[in-house]
Amino acid sequence: MHLPQQLSDVAALTGRRLAALLDAQIQLGTPERLVAAMRHAVLTGGKRFRPFLLIQSAGLFGVSPEQSVDAAAAIECVHCYSLVHDDLPSMDNDKLRRGQPTVWAAYDEWTAILVGDALQTLAFEILSSPATHQDGAVRSALISALAKASGAAGMVGGQALDLEAERLHGSGRCDADHIANLQAMKTGRLIKSACEMGAILGGAGAIERAALADYGDALGLAFQISDDLLDAEGGTETVGKATGKDAAAGKATLVGLLGASAARAALDRTVTQAVSCLAPFGGSAAPLIEAAQFMGRRTS
């Protein structure tokens, strides 16, 4: 089976699970308008790339997609919450995402803030449920990994550094190391945690878990470089959101600092590095290898 098919299978499975989890919110007494806005945030497209990584990583240890889809839905909730908040007027001020109005544009600012808050909570609620894993220690380890990756020392901290660079310092004060660090925090840590959470679900040993973490690290960097290249080179029609915005906002990117051709060379090196981390898993890691190679030739 080839990567596009595997990606779309995982996207469909994750989407169905997320839809069911959001439907259940109504029975729990969640206000209907809030559920509708959460559905808009979570069920309007998305590649489900983090769920793919989590499910494939867990699959290396014999865990079926059906057994790992709850954890996959949880990490997707965190990813979606971060997009909803990042799109807000006081942050990136984006009105369009995946070809649709962003949550604040479709509803209003306070609804978008609450949608993000509720999606973050839902992620941890899902992970604390015995449906995710029967062993409380495994559930707690999944929560620890996700929280460390997505909090102040990870994703949220990276977004803070990104906005500080743009608003408080101007991009001139940023060097390549600073940009690499903030991008690793903002984007890389969550991608890395998807791989680690798969390893945790699979009961991986320390060496296998570290190999998947290293893979996730490199993949996260490749993802960010390819994203910056797409923003610099792609058109709105292909990417499904406004492009060229980073440069217009004076936002610090490696492409802006190194130029497109050096960034593309760095991307190729990083993809090679990611693939090399998977050597211990042999042929069963083919989908994760393909995912890394896909980063080298993304068009959306």
Next chain:
Amino acid sequence: MHLPQQLSDVAALTGRRLAALLDAQIQLGTPERLVAAMRHAVLTGGKRFRPFLLIQSAGLFGVSPEQSVDAAAAIECVHCYSLVHDDLPSMDNDKLRRGQPTVWAAYDEWTAILVGDALQTLAFEILSSPATHQDGAVRSALISALAKASGAAGMVGGQALDLEAERLHGSGRCDADHIANLQAMKTGRLIKSACEMGAILGGAGAIERAALADYGDALGLAFQISDDLLDAEGGTETVGKATGKDAAAGKATLVGLLGASAARAALDRTVTQAVSCLAPFGGSAAPLIEAAQFMGRRTS
């Protein structure tokens, strides 16, 4: 030992633990400005009422304050995150809290949004740590209780209903049942979960846990009625934040709907009910009984 002393002892213990947890963020690579804003959100006063309830509830089962302070710090992080987001211009637009500028007023909107996001994550990170409890199943149960209380079907949903009532419908369409429900979600569920989390930490049986949950339910309602009475009757100097705002914003409150004297009678009945839930615990529940009685005569 009397209630004010017990409250201030818990506040000091919880404050020290929160300060240490935030200091540790710097070592983890969290941006300094973000940590400073998180400190502003968490360490600028606060009665630490939820930590008090959690620590006292756990104490009924022989758990020492030092053993329950991490869980107490976690629930306080959730409470503080909700205040930071509720204060935002697109929500309650409050510039003053506890006599200090709110986070968005002291920093800016995007920082306040990220501070709230990061504090929520930190709460779940703390609860997933073996320092909170050595048993992963207990940690997972604590996380489940906190997530259910604070998410879309709880605190966040209550805030959504509150803003919907004010912005979308006008307060005229709200009846007393609707207001009681939204206040139970917005404020009551987290107060209730503080008591339940204490029971979980203490290894309580089902009957004892239900008794504490019922106590927390009644206490939460008493808290909200007393808060509304303070808003309607108190002055800025006593309360430390702007008062009379709810009425000015056309916000739905039981005081506005029933009048102050009927609301005070409801408060007295609710306090009596809360106290009656504690009968199974005998004299050791004295601090929790006093806490309920305190609600009947709050002045700040």
